[in-house]
Amino acid sequence: xxxxxxxxxxxxxxxxxxxxxxxxxxxxxxxxxxxxxxxxxxxxxxxxxxxxxxxxxxxxxxxxxxxxxxxxxxxxxxx
Amino acid sequence: xxxxxxxxxxxxxxxxxxxxxxxxxxxxxxxxxxxxxxxxxxxxxxxxxxxxxxxxxxxxxxxxxxxxxxxxxxxxxxx
Numbered sequence: 001x002x003x004x005x006x007x008x009x010x011x012x013x014x015x016x017x018x019x020x021x022x023x024x025x026x027x028x029x030x031x032x033x034x035x036x037x038x039x040x041x042x043x044x045x046x047x048x049x050x051x052x053x054x055x056x057x058x059x060x061x062x063x064x065x066x067x068x069x070x071x072x073x074x075x076x077x078x079x
Numbered sequence: 080x081x082x083x084x085x086x087x088x089x090x091x092x093x094x095x096x097x098x099x100x101x102x103x104x105x106x107x108x109x110x111x112x113x114x115x116x117x118x119x120x121x122x123x124x125x126x127x128x129x130x131x132x133x134x135x136x137x138x139x140x141x142x143x144x145x146x147x148x149x150x151x152x153x154x155x156x157x158x
Contacts, residue, residue, distance in 0.1 A: 006120055021121065024144055030136065035124035041085055042100065045114035057109065065103055 001046050003058045004077045007067045008039035042066055051078045080125050082137045083156045086146045087118035121145055130157045 009015050015037050022036040044061075048054040058076045067074040088094050094116050101115040123140075127133040137155045146153040 008120070008122070018121075021145070025140060028140075028143055030140055032126035032136075033123055034126060035122075037122045039120045039122070041087070041118045041120045042097075043087070043114075043116045043118070044112055047111035047113060057111075061104060061107075061109055064107055066100070 001048060001051065001054050002079045003044045003046055003054060004079055005042040005044070005058060005062060005066055005074055006039060006077070007042070007062075007072050007074045008037060010071055010073055013071045039072075054078055080127060080130065080133050081158045082123045082125055082133060083158055084121040084123065084137060084141060084145055084153055085118060085156070086121070086141075086151050086153045087116060089150055089152055092150045118151075133157055 009018075017038040018036040021038060022033055025033050025036070044058060046054050046057065048057060055076055055078050058078075062074045062076065063069065088097075096117040097115040100117060101112055104112050104115070123137060125133050125136065127136060134155055134157050137157075141153045141155065142148065
């Protein structure tokens with residue numbers, strides 16, 4: 001079973017990577033980009049066969065390792 | 080309009096970040112994780128109002144800046 005985790009900085013947390021991308025897009029001539037936020041996506045191959053159990057396990061992984069919940073939000077998708 | 084870009088390393092390209100996450104998950108006692116790949120997600124706020132035009136513009140951004148198409152795949156989603 002495959003799980004996909006999205007980790008994004010919370011709103012209001014400064015995102016220098018996103019700001020750098022936005023600046024670079026402007027320098028390349030792309031107009032009309034009013035905001036950029038950059039986050040992580042983590043794809044996990046897990047052996048669990050029950051999708052509810054898999055989701056619970058991946059959420060625990062997020063709390064313990066994959067996301068810094070002080071400044072980041074995460075969402076889990078089982079695919 | 081919001082666009083979301085997913086950038087992942089191509090299959091076969093070594094992913095040390097993913098390997099490090101997999102190792103750390105094992106060390107934390109999470110069994111049953113047989114593979115981890117880590118990529119980027121980039122959220123763009125764009126002023127274009129036509130979704131087809133927006134998608135074409137974001138794909139051009141991917142080719143020129145957001146993804147290294149030699150080693151990375153990208154996908155664009157207009158939300």
